[in-house]
């Protein structure tokens with residue numbers, strides 16, 4: 001059996017020409033007049049290295065706009081990298097797509113193997129067709145040899161497995177007649193029916209009521225285990241990431257301004273966070289640890305400034321230095337790498353290096369943040385979300 005990772009992300013960059021939305025459509029004189037002709041690109045993903053194994057779980061977490069969706073879409077081949085590569089079983093996805101890879105693998109095979117579930121499950125389903133008709137679509141495309149009866153049997157079996165019972169009854173209902181939770185299950189079945197190796201679930205549980213969220217996450221993990229599928233979960237909520245990575249033995253990757261700043265197991269990230277930004281996320285997720293919640297909320301946020309810098313012009317050195325309470329002059333001047341923090345834990349911070357000049361350089365200080373100004377969207381999950 002190959003020990004090669006299922007997906008390898010190597011020095012990945014996705015930069016969006018911000019001006020392209022206007023500039024590409026407008027004549028150059030108009031782009032010049034609008035002042036968008038030479039706008040720097042948005043660095044949505046900027047130098048990310050990652051590996052995803054077979055039957056693996058990765059939870060990508062970070063605040064809005066940090067690049068989670070762009071990275072996720074690039075991992076499953078829906079977004080073209082500006083630089084770097086994403087390889088599926090050793091083959092560069094975009095080279096395969098463009099016909100320049102030295103392989104027998106087709107892009108169709110890669111597309112089938114890498115699936116996505118959106119935040120709004122209804123978006124991927126036709127509300128005015130029955131559940132059966134909706135679920136027949138991927139089967140017809142990827143398993144054209146199946147006849148009607150075989151397709152129906154597979155769909156009914158999947159409905160039953162995911163708790164949508166009685167399946168005969170549900171299969172005839174229109175999608176718009178289903179609850180949000182039921183639609184999410186149908187979207188999951190739709191992705192699983194093509195037997196993918198990886199499913200990207202982009203904020204797939206965020207839209208659900210808190211009471212349904214744990215059940216939905218449990219179902220994802222059960223299906224992940226049952227079908228030996230790897231999952232990349234995107235969440236702005238560290239509590240969800242903790243639950244998903246903790247229960248599956250997977251990893252959490254914390255993103256900030258297009259970069260992964262810390263990666264490790266749920267235990268490492270939650271109980272031993274090293275990066276100052278991860279500590280901010282933890283502070284902003286009060287229900288993460290009920291015992292510490294009250295105490296933490298009384299404290300000031302572990303951050304100097306609330307505003308996220310401009311993604312077209314990220315700060316020099318460590319991108320978090322403008323907000324980091326631990327920042328020193330060295331952080332402004334030099335860019336940290338992901339350093340070994342023990343085990344599978346890696347942290348992009350000079351504080352991991354005992355002998356780095358960081359320790360002798362001057363502290364960066366400015367105004368303290370007011371806790372009431374802190375606006376990060378910290379959605380709660382209930383007590384049951386505590387993963388051990």
Ligand SMILES: Nc1ncnc2c1ncn2[C@@H]1O[C@H](COP(=O)(O)OP(=O)(O)OP(=O)(O)O)[C@@H](O)[C@H]1O
Nearest residue numbers: 016042044063064065066067068069070071236311
């Ligand atoms: N097609 C695009 N064209 C230009 N800029 C884009 C495009 N897609 C994303 N961006 C920008 O790239 C950055 C990262 O966006 P992305 O959606 O990946 O972040 P995110 O962490 O998933 O955010 P959210 O949690 O709000 O979905 C943002 O500044 C966003 O405005």
